[in-house]
Amino acid sequence: MAEKFDPEEVKQACEGYVKKKGALAFGLANLETLERISPPGCGPSSMLPKVKSVLCVGVGGGTRGAWSADAKTLAYIGDTETMAYRIAYGLAFYLEAKFGYRSIFVPPDMDPEKGARVPMQSMKLHAEVAGIGARSMAGDILLHPEYGMMYYASVFTEMELPPDEPMPDNPCPHSSCVKLYRQSGQTPCMRFCPVECLSGSIGNDDKVAEMNYDAHACAEMSQQYEAIPGVLLDTLDAKDPIERGMALHGPENQVIWYKLAIGAGELLALCYECMRVCPITQTAPLSNPIARGAGMRQKIVEAEAAAKAEHTVEQAAEKGE
Amino acid sequence: MAYGVTQQMIDTFGEIVFKLSLNKQTRRGDAVRELDFDALDAARDETGLTDEEITERIGLLPEQVGVVRVFTERKHHKIDQHRRIYHLGGGKRWKKEAYRSPAERLRFNEEAMMLREAINFKPELAARYIEDGYWINETLNGWLADHAQNTPDAIAILHPGGEVTYAELKSRVDHLTNGLLSLGLMKSDVVAVQLPNTLDFVVSYLAITAFGGVMQTIHMPYRDADIEFLLGHAQARTVICLPAFKDFPTAEVMLSMKEKLSALEHVITVGDMEIEGTLMLESLMIEGTPEIDNPPVGSDPFLLLYTSGTTSNPKGVPLTYQNMMSNARVSVAEFKMTSVDRNLSAAPFSHLYGLFNFHVALNAGATNVLLPAFTPPDLAKMVEATKATTVFLGPAHATAMINAGLMDAHDFSSVRFSVFSGAACPPQMMETYRDKIPGTRISQLWGMTETAGATYCRYDDAADIPVRSAGRASPGDEVRVVSPEDGKPLPANTEGDLQVRGCSVFPGYLNNEEANADAFTEDGWFRTGDLAIIDDDGNMTITGRTKDVINRGGVKFNPADIEDLIIQHPKVEMAAIVPVPDPALGEKACCVVTLLGEESVTLEELCTLLDEHKIAKNKWPERLEIIDEMPLTPTRKVIKGRLMDKL
Incomplete structure (x- = not known):
């Protein structure tokens, strides 16, 4: 039987652990909320029946150099999700070893039973409910006002810990995106998507009114695993040896076999264009590790405190205090 | 199909399954972050459903939904969309109007592919031409x-x-x-x-x-x-x-x-x-x-x-840049052509010879002087007016100018190099031409549509070489003479079948398997159909056409010399000797002539002429046919096949 621990202290210890390992953000999602929102069979308890808490970590995206590279290169080096998984994997062991509660690192892959784009668990939902990201115009990619775009990983544990709240405000759309939308009817992420998978509208309150995401078009470009059966069927249908050979060895398909041969789960990753043009991703003050090291975090904390104090003074003035 | 799924089921439910699934997602507002569960519930269909959820909505088994969805996704799926990524980033932004997929950008018409399929070189030869620097991009x-x-x-x-x-x-x-x-x-x-x-x-x-x-x-x-x-x-x-x-x-x-x-x-x-x-x-x-x-x-x-089709229908000869450009590029140095030259082609550009010299001049950055249509006076005037420095012409062009006195009447002194091709070049005409332009060097070039400029005399060759031969193989090309009997190479100075192999030689005839089967040897030598002699220094002289050879009771002879002599008869305009079947000898020689005037000629008169020139009796024609008009190709070659059909 596990010992009694102060949940707040455990939470702080976990946060300390993941940040030491390189995570930027940490939070706990409300389990009941997740179960309420998740489709049947996709909630945390479907995976770990005695789950009591969902811990979420976020790690930073690509370097500035990665963002300025060509998209082909960025597709390979832009994602840092394996780092997030590694930290979550360590956190699960940490929880078990230090506190004695069974924990799992949540598998990041899609559900083999529930269709092409249904994940085993939605890490995005976990992180959003945990308050370390909010849904953007760009196909619901989560954004954080300080860290920009992050990769997320989750840990389920049987230890009960106090959950966090979702972020009070959504940084998306950025004010410059609203301005562009008013002028052209499109935000940058919509405008520069190479497969036009994004569309939507911004309301008079400058918040996202509607976001449409063509996940099929996006996946067509970025996740070639769906092309494999198509390629094989094309091969069977091919009329002559050249056509047959091209179906398998054509330049449009050759990366598939390479990736299969080296056992990579991801066949191409993403094109990242929506994030490359996203002002939040590109200008979030702490998305740059160098800026974090230079004490920017402290400056932001101070700026936020100053703004909060100013707001309090304004409210008091309004109330005539 | 599995799970009782039918094509009709896929057709009926495919699109709605595709739409309800996570393939298409719509979010209104920010309901998750705001924990607005009612809004989330109301928008379930729009945010995308799992197969199990779709099952509840449309009344199929989850497994059936899976099959229907996958087949419909395949219908919509394009497999090469990821190639767009190669056009992004590094400062570039997506521009729909500027992008065309490789499949669309690089497509060909069916007819074009038929032509491209005729480009079929021997791989070992192609490798050699590339390694040796003849074939470049x-x-x-x-x-x-x-x-x-x-x-x-x-x-x-x-x-x-x-x-x-x-x-x-x-x-x-x-x-x-x-x-x-x-x-x-x-x-x-x-x-x-x-x-x-x-x-x-x-x-x-x-x-x-x-x-x-x-x-x-x-x-x-x-x-x-x-x-x-x-x-x-x-x-x-x-x-x-x-x-x-x-x-x-x-x-x-x-x-x-x-x-x-x-x-x-x-x-x-x-x-x-x-x-x-x-x-x-x-x-x-x-x-x-x-x-x-x-x-x-x-x-x-x-x-x-x-091809001009002297023996059959014209044959299509596709030529690649590597064939023609390499031939022209290497010839520039051999002809010592430079950018200050003004090159005049008397040959029409519809022929390989005309295009060849146009290419040579273009490669050198020289000026191409255009003569729209040849007449002896126009050619002479054009040379004089433009001060052409290099002239590519046929022996008939020169003969006509010489006979009309045009080379004396016009200034040809600018011409430093004259190349002859297209037909046999009588040595006497070549000498006369050179005498008329003391400053010019002359050359003979031999080529076919299939070979481009395969042999020619170099600018620096000794004076006698271009008078008696069409020179050596162009760089990158090889020529040899083989025995008509066994196909083995013959020693120098022996007449035999001329074969060419090299970077300028065509890949094969368009849609003509029969001709292609005969055109090349196993090791890639093109059978030219010409008879030739190659001297000790590699200079090649055409002596006739293989197909013109008469086989008279096993004694084979090339009638070209006989034809040249008969043309000298004062009553004869043109002459061609062709074989006619003979029950005893297999073949006999028949001489077909057109006349210069009204006065006819007899076989005896022609044989007397041959006798005077010490021609062996077994080469004398045994039949004479006088016709009004000789069937000629546009290059004024006699179409002997048509003559034989008539006989």
């Missing part, structure tokens, strides 16, 4: 672009209408390229051209090849039947021609071809005469730099020429 328009950039003000073309600089020529070519692209023409599409040696020909040729098209030439004397055969065989999509030529209504005939030939879509006419149903070349001059999606490269075919 060069194109006609690459050369033009280089000159237009490096020497924009140099004169590229001198023609009766004036002069055109390289920059101006490039600009005109660009404009016509835009026009041809606007017609939907694509790489390897055949565009036929029936034009004399004019600026319109040059601009058309360069514009056709600029976008990767293939130019098919049609000789100016060709008429309806020839044209129909050639356009049909080549599957030409467009033809560029004169409105009319002499008494031949060219445009009208070409328009009638559109009715007969499904591939032929456009007839373009030069000049300012509007003809209903045709497009005017000038109207296709569209300003701007062309955007060429599928630009030509060195290995592409760019010319489709046809």
Whole structure:
């Protein structure tokens, strides 16, 4: 039987652990909320029946150099999700070893039973409910006002810990995106998507009114695993040896076999264009590790405190205090 | 199908399953972050459902939903979308209008693929030409672009209408390229051209090849039947021609071809005469730099020429840039041609010889002087007026000028190099020609449509060599003489079948398996059908045609010498000796002649002439036929096959 621990202290210890390992953000999602929102069979308890808490970590995206590279290169080096998984994997062991509660690192892959784009668990939902990201115009990619775009990983544990709240405000759309939308009817992420998978509208309150995401078009470009059966069927249908050979060895398909041969789960990753043009991703003050090291975090904390104090003074003035 | 799924089920439910699934997602507001569960519940269908959820909505089994969804996803799936990523990042942003997928950008018409399939070289030979630097990635328009950039003000073309600089020529070519692209023409599409040696020909040729098209030439004397055969065989999509030529209504005939030939879509006419149903070349001059999606490269075919057909129907000869450009490039140094030269071709550009010397001059950055149509006075005047320095002509051109006294009447002193080709060159004529232009060096060149300029005398060769031979093999080419009996190479100075192999030799005839089977040896030597002797220094002299050989009771002889003697008879205009069947000997020689005047000639008179020249009796013709008109190819070669058919 596990010992009694102060949940707040455990939470702080976990946060300390993941940040030491390189995570930027940490939070706990409300389990009941997740179960309420998740489709049947996709909630945390479907995976770990005695789950009591969902811990979420976020790690930073690509370097500035990665963002300025060509998209082909960025597709390979832009994602840092394996780092997030590694930290979550360590956190699960940490929880078990230090506190004695069974924990799992949540598998990041899609559900083999529930269709092409249904994940085993939605890490995005976990992180959003945990308050370390909010849904953007760009196909619901989560954004954080300080860290920009992050990769997320989750840990389920049987230890009960106090959950966090979702972020009070959504940084998306950025004010410059609203301005562009008013002028052209499109935000940058919509405008520069190479497969036009994004569309939507911004309301008079400058918040996202509607976001449409063509996940099929996006996946067509970025996740070639769906092309494999198509390629094989094309091969069977091919009329002559050249056509047959091209179906398998054509330049449009050759990366598939390479990736299969080296056992990579991801066949191409993403094109990242929506994030490359996203002002939040590109200008979030702490998305740059160098800026974090230079004490920017402290400056932001101070700026936020100053703004909060100013707001309090304004409210008091309004109330005539 | 699995789980009771039918095609009808897929057709019926596929699209709604696709829409309800996570393939299409819509979010209104920010319900998750705001924990607005009612809004989330209301928007379930829009945010995307799992297969189990879809099952609840539409009444299929979850497994059936899975199959229906996967098949529908496949229907929608395009497999090469990821290639867009190669056009992004590094400062580039997505521009839909600027992107074309490789499959769309690099597509070919079916007819074009048929032509490309005829490009079939022996791999070991191709490797050798590449390793030795003969075949490189060069194109006609690459050369033009280089000159237009490096020497924009140099004169590229001198023609009766004036002069055109390289920059101006490039600009005109660009404009016509835009026009041809606007017609939907694509790489390897055949565009036929029936034009004399004019600026319109040059601009058309360069514009056709600029976008990767293939130019098919049609000789100016060709008429309806020839044209129909050639356009049909080549599957030409467009033809560029004169409105009319002499008494031949060219445009009208070409328009009638559109009715007969499904591939032929456009007839373009030069000049300012509007003809209903045709497009005017000038109207296709569209300003701007062309955007060429599928630009030509060195290995592409760019010319489709046809043999003159002395023994059968003309055969289509596709030629690649590597064939022709390498041949021209290496010849520049051998001819010592430079950018200061002014090159004049008396040969029409519809023939390989005319195009060959045009290419040589273009590679050198020289000026090409255009002679639209040969007449002896026009050629002489053009040489004098333009101060041409190099002249490519046929022996008949020179003979006509000499006989008319034109070489004495006009100033030929600018000509430093004269190349003869197209027919046998009588040594006496060559000597006379050289005497008339003391400053010129002369050369003989031998080539066929299939071989380009395969042998020629070099600029620095000793004076006697071009008088008696067509010189040595062009760099990158090999020539040999083999025994007609066993195909083994013969020693020097022995007459035999001439074979050529090398970088300039064509890949094979278009759609003519029978001819291709006979054309090449196992190791890639092209059987030219010519008889030749190669001397100890490698200089080659053509002595006749293999197919002209008469086999009289096992004694074979080449009748070319006999024909040359008979032509010297004062009553004879032209002569050709062909075999006729003989029950005893197998074959006998029949001499067919046309007469110079009214007075007839007898077999005895001809044999007396041969006897005087000590010709062995077994080579004398045993039958004489006098005809009104000799069947000739446009290059004025006797079509012996037609004579034999008549006999």
